[in-house]
Amino acid sequence: MTNFDKILEVAQKRQGQSQPLKLQDSTVLLEQIKDREQDTRPSNPKHVESLAESIAVLGLIEPLVIDNKFRLLAGGHRLAAIRLLKEQQAEKYLHQFPDNRIPIRMLPFDVEEDPDLALQVEIAENEQRRDYTPNEVKVIAERLRTAGFLDVKGRPKKGQKPLMPALAVVIGKNLRTVQRYLEPNQSNDQEKSTTAVVLLKQASTKLKQWQKIEPKTPQEKALAKHLPELLNLIEDVLGNEK
Structure with a gap:
């Protein structure tokens, strides 16, 4: 049983429903998604910029998680990156998100009625991030290189898009781990x-x-x-x- 399965069980009991609650995967308009009133992690502008660049190439790998009132539960940096991409690179945004629709997972409860459960969702979503294999990381790296990301040593020059930070953001690992993944014969x-x-x-x-x-x-x-x-x-x- 995954963390989300456990959370759905808790939500079911708290709402007094006899039928199991189900996670709904769908898409919604970007403007429908509402920000969280309180964020457990402050937004990192550099992280958002790197994430926006990777989303422009790879799309949204992990859907945003929202409640039944379209309030964001998990994915604050991803949402900020999507908005930045739309603002700065509208053509690439529409390529990844036709009709302005964003992939989401909707959980069947209201964050205002159950803020504790909302916090559990955010923690569980972070814990269940997938572990990429080295071969998968190499494939993602090649796609980023094809899109203009460079293997830059040291501080990148103005206008350059360094590969390693973008790759670290995508797979959720530090730079040292990413470098190990990309080493030959490893x-x-x-x-x-x-x-x-x-x-x-x-x-x-x-x-x-x-x-x-x-x-x-x-x-x-x-x-x-x-x-x-x-x-x-x-x-x-x-x-x-x-």
Whole structure:
């Protein structure tokens, strides 16, 4: 069960509905999407600019998440980048978003009625960002190069579009990790590393769920005693992969 599945279960119980709530994937007009009243992360202008450039080439990889009143729940930087793209590069904007319609995921609740649930959505959306394989990263890099992004060393000259920062924004990794992904002859090792990260994330989630259960047997009590240390080690490993 994904984080979004769990959130939908909570929303279902809080709204007293007997039928399971479903995540609705659709498109809406850009002007219909309303900003959040409070944002947990301040907007980073450079991040927005890089994201706008990548969206112009690749489109919107991760849809925006909104509530049933069209209020933004997750994707503040993406929304700002889309607006910037429309303002500065209207032709590319319309190429990626025909008829001015933006891909969204609509969750069936009202953020004003349940702000705590809205925060859970934002956190879950950030946690479930996909891990790209090295081969996928290389394909994205080639598409960006074809669109005029350059492998620039040092500070880019005026008018140059550096590849690495744009790629880091797209895949949600730091520059060092992106560089490792693009190194020749590293695909197999990185594929294994990516798989290991996914498995560790799954293990961490399951262990945290088990941690809430009262241990009964001596073996379970022994495991419960050492579980916090184990979870910390897993978090350290995952932190180094970001």
